[in-house]
Amino acid sequence: MAEPDFKEVKAHDSEHYLREEGKREPKESFKFILGEVRDYVSGLDSPRIADVGCATGDFLYHTGQAFPDAELTGIDFYPELLEQAAADVPGGNFIKADVLTGEGWPDEQFDAVFMNGVHSIFFEVDPWLDNMLAITKPGGRTFIFGIWNPDDVDVLTSVRYVDDPDTPRSGWNYVSKTTMTRHLERRGKSAKFTDWEIEMDLPRDKDDPMRTWTFRREDGTRVTINGAQIVHNFSLLEITDA
Numbered sequence: 001m002a003e004p005d006f007k008e009v010k011a012h013d014s015e016h017y018l019r020e021e022g023k024r025e026p027k028e029s030f031k032f033i034l035g036e037v038r039d040y041v042s043g044l045d046s047p048r049i050a051d052v053g054c055a056t057g058d059f060l061y062h063t064g065q066a067f068p069d070a071e072l073t074g075i076d077f078y079p080e081l082l083e084q085a086a087a088d089v090p091g092g093n094f095i096k097a098d099v100l101t102g103e104g105w106p107d108e109q110f111d112a113v114f115m116n117g118v119h120s121i122f123f124e125v126d127p128w129l130d131n132m133l134a135i136t137k138p139g140g141r142t143f144i145f146g147i148w149n150p151d152d153v154d155v156l157t158s159v160r161y162v163d164d165p166d167t168p169r170s171g172w173n174y175v176s177k178t179t180m181t182r183h184l185e186r187r188g189k190s191a192k193f194t195d196w197e198i199e200m201d202l203p204r205d206k207d208d209p210m211r212t213w214t215f216r217r218e219d220g221t222r223v224t225i226n227g228a229q230i231v232h233n234f235s236l237l238e239i240t241d242a
Helices: 006-019 028-042 058-066 079-088 126-134 177-185
Strands: 048-052 071-076 093-096 110-116 136-147 159-161 164-169 189-196 213-216 222-225 234-241
Touching: 028 058, 028 110, 028 136, 028 189, 028 234, 048 058, 058 071, 058 110, 071 079, 079 093, 126 136, 126 177, 177 189, 177 234
Parallel strands: 048 071, 048 110, 071 093, 110 136
Antiparallel strands: 136 234, 159 164, 189 234, 213 222
């Protein structure tokens, strides 16, 4: 399957991010991620942190609350999102760049580089992974949160809304943990996946069927799903030198 244009893939999300008001209360996933990285980041002197696909800066905002001495940088493709992020995260540095093509990609490096949910947009791993690793300092760590397939199958998706059949959408690709581990091993890196399950109920958004919601199994555990009936298995991938 051919790699779609980055702008086409992300355009349907940009308006959603601009409408969201999420900076006062962190998302449950942010709490999980920041808890997992606390020991590492707290051990650094004035850590340099980058968030790739930062949108309006929600994750950076809460990262700054958790680590006040951190130097924060957000990277995104959309100027309107970066403009909002700069207003909402005072003192942050924001860069317009494309993680897939490398257009505008910074030369500087960071102690911790994050990507939250963005990797599922792409149909190939190598281009964006190489760019992520390029801005991670030697000995630094890269963290990628989102959906990873625990089985040995890479799922490449394209969906169409019934009332908008001429606009295919992507953004829910499901890379196998095994595939990602092999990509990293070839680069001399190690992969550690820490699984996460949300601990709150998410209602279904009837106006946006591809937004995730939850339902309960008989044992009380939650399943996160979207309108394509894709079950979401979330994990935080931590990448370190082998």
